[in-house]
Amino acid sequence: MTAKISATDAALLGLLTHGEQSGYDLQRTSETSGGFFWAPTKSRIYAVLPQLVERGYATSRDVVQTGRPNKQLYRITRSGRTALQAWLEEPPVFEPERAPILLKLYLGELLEPEVLIEHVRKVRSEALALKRRLEAQPPAESTYAEITVRHGLEWARAMIRWATGAEQEIASKLGAPTAR
Amino acid sequence: MTAKISATDAALLGLLTHGEQSGYDLQRTSETSGGFFWAPTKSRIYAVLPQLVERGYATSRDVVQTGRPNKQLYRITRSGRTALQAWLEEPPVFEPERAPILLKLYLGELLEPEVLIEHVRKVRSEALALKRRLEAQPPAESTYAEITVRHGLEWARAMIRWATGAEQEIASKLGAPTAR
DNA sequence: ACCACCATGTAACAGGTTACATGATTAA
């Protein structure tokens, strides 16, 4: 009966459970709060919202404004809640990362070790920045939001540890170029 | 001069540096060895290879076989190597994870804690399985392959740590439903 | 004078998945 929805559909419907919002509002929220793990682009949002209405998961109404552009406010429907619920209950698919850096490393023989080290350093410094940002964040609204922050932290720490080790290992190749 | 190539292009060209191969061969290698971090689908591979030829990054030749289907063997060209090199040297983009589980957790208020716990447990058990598989692996061919394995391990450990903590935290909600 | 915010969208493209289609050979 209830057709399947995508993760992006679910993200938007999920935000709509907090009340009627415009595409603009949704984009704002999704790119700031919690937008660490799901941030569809503006154009995607504006494309998806009408689809949600078509499929009966949301309704929209026009709001005429003066002094600023008119807008559309979206509201989740009962059937939207049902579909969202079904999506939330599906067991999550969790796949290992597919990051370009790994491919670059895997093909590392084709690169100067110095370049690889730069790559790894970049990863490390970005992971560090993320870690700091997450640590600096106020203790978070809900327990659940907190858990997602925790995820980002664990991930960042893992990346830092990994990058640190990787750099050393590559550097040791530099010291002894033709080990034998 | 050298146009940009995608990560998938690079993956295939990278494998082709080990010698002439068919689409079938490439798929095999990419899904087994190191296919942890880049595994294009069969249909994608067969779509990309002719494009590589068109763009001058590879050449192909027909091999007629008896007893088994004929095949096309692909060989990387000099210009292919140049393009690959350029891609490898580009600083890597490393973005934090975008996993559905996080979205489900973020919207956790909409789910029974029991369901969330099941979700988290699933993640944990899959991360554990990955960890074991990686630990069981023979010490790996090259240093670089080793480093990518190390990445998978750090990642898996981080996921296990996180899931363990998350489960406890959600469970503590169960004990005291309306904490106050 | 300039920039950010509000607000919505279109068009072109890139990247990727699933399912379907075919068919001989060989090992269990």
Added chain:
DNA sequence: TTAATCATGTAACCTGTTACATGGTGGT
């Protein structure tokens, strides 16, 4: 006899990005 291996591809879809387009209001 059943399944895996070898081998290549098409068709239909879905998801997503970048760049372009518009234009008033309000703050520095």
